Amino acid sequence: MGRFYITTPIYYVNDAPHVGHAYTTLNADALARWHRLNGDETLFLTGTDEHGQKVADAAAKHDMTPQAWTDRTSARFREAWDALEVSYDDFIRTTEPRHYESVQKFLGAIYENGYIYKGVYQGLYCVSCEDYYTVEASDHGNCPIHGRPLTEMEEENWFFRLSAFEDRLIEYYDAHPGFVTPETKRNEAYAFIKGGLRDISITRTSIAWGVPVPWDERHVFYVWYDALINYLTAIGYGRDDDRVAAWWPSSHHLIGKEIIRFHCVWWPAMCLAAGLEPPSHVQVHGWLLVGGQKLSKTMAAEGGVKLTDIAPVTLTEEFGVDPLRYYLLRETALGNDGEFSYEGITQRYNTDLANNLGNLVARVATVVGSKCAGVAPAPDPRSELAAIAASTVETAASAWEHFAPHAALEATWGLIGATNAYLERHAPWKMAPGEPVDRVLGDALEVIRLVAVLVSPAMPGVARELWRRLGLAGSPTDELAHESLVWGRYPGGIAIEKGEPLFPRINEAR
């Protein structure tokens, strides 16, 4: 038993919560739930990034103060996560006083350590991006993102001496092989560092909506530099050193591949500059790409649908919260790009959830009803399923430890499949009531109990419902995994509930 501190990126409030945000957040949630189940002291942090010119502009457009505006837009994320049963322990907003305090202390420490200096930034500026581009990065003098002409500008800025950390970053990477996973992403970051680092400008005078620079009131910190520090704010940086010391060594950042630079290069360098160890682990995930006919047809007016156009709620209305969670976790290995499609989620729902798990529960309940008068028998301690269950638990546990929810679920469905086959072989529905029937059905019920616990990080609602139908008191997460994920704990002798189909099949090819 240890500690597990997992974070998502903080989401930019101007975006509406979409499936991409949900993908990251739900993976973090499942990992957090697994670790709690194992008795680890767990801290799961998410939140919103609320500074920058774009936020100030959006607020002005709605005739609101930036604070009032972000109060509203930040709440959308909380609501989305609550609807998806995301069990965050802390929701941080970069506009909170605690964050201002930590940012100023953290960057103040870097300043005092001599890694921040004043310079003049000269370059081609894009007003929409609020950023500069080099001539090479520009599109013939136009912004590569917005296509607008870039203007030549000069601004006095404070710079972070990133270039001073090349060697120390390389050393850190060499000494911590698991710092960034998967390995291909680690190599990407490593190669970038080896390629040479330039100093980066970290303040702005042209913007007011940000954290003031403590030693130069005319400046505010540029959004990214304040945003990263949220991971430390939440554990009390600058306010509670003991808490930082307790949690920071167990930190895991879950991020999308587009922000590798910030998390795998800048952020560890910033930590070193402030006199702190870098975070212990960054887990990078890939992107969900929209595929399939359904989404493209119905949701794209013109051009392709973007994942960012899809709100998680519209999917939960159609499939339910747990099936959506299952699909996002099961379909794609964390770290790889994956495909997100209407057809894909429908297929996962029908095959894995309805046909395999849901049908297993239904058929077992029916036979218990007809052969055991609805009273559950106990499992056989020496059942052939016991060994399969044990290896399933081992595989799943190892997968969760390695940030591989899809593998944990895959293993669990292997056990479900073995149990369906086991029933086929013994055909309890053909046997006369008695001890042999009881053994077979008790074994199947025990598998369902184990499955309830095993799927609880991914599908907490389904886990609770399975538990209830089995006639068990409390919830599947009341006991720690090492106690509950052991063959033979199902007591039997209790009335079970048949209930409606857990996952009614989705027919028709919509």
Added chain:
RNA sequence: GGGGCCGUAGCUCAGUGGUUAGAGCAGGGGACUCAUAAUCCCUCGGUCGUGGGUUCGAUCCCCACCGGCCCUACCA
């Protein structure tokens, strides 16, 4: 311009310097009828993008090319 990733069965993806390259789904056949027209068993199916090279031997290593994609310093 620079850097990187990917291309393996109809689909989504695993995988390893060495005997017959795997899974799930889809397809085909059979069994069963407890169950959500579900389940179980068997089965079809791949010149591992193309062309070279290294090697006793490459899908896996190197080079080039073709095709798709990403990053280039604020969109999960």
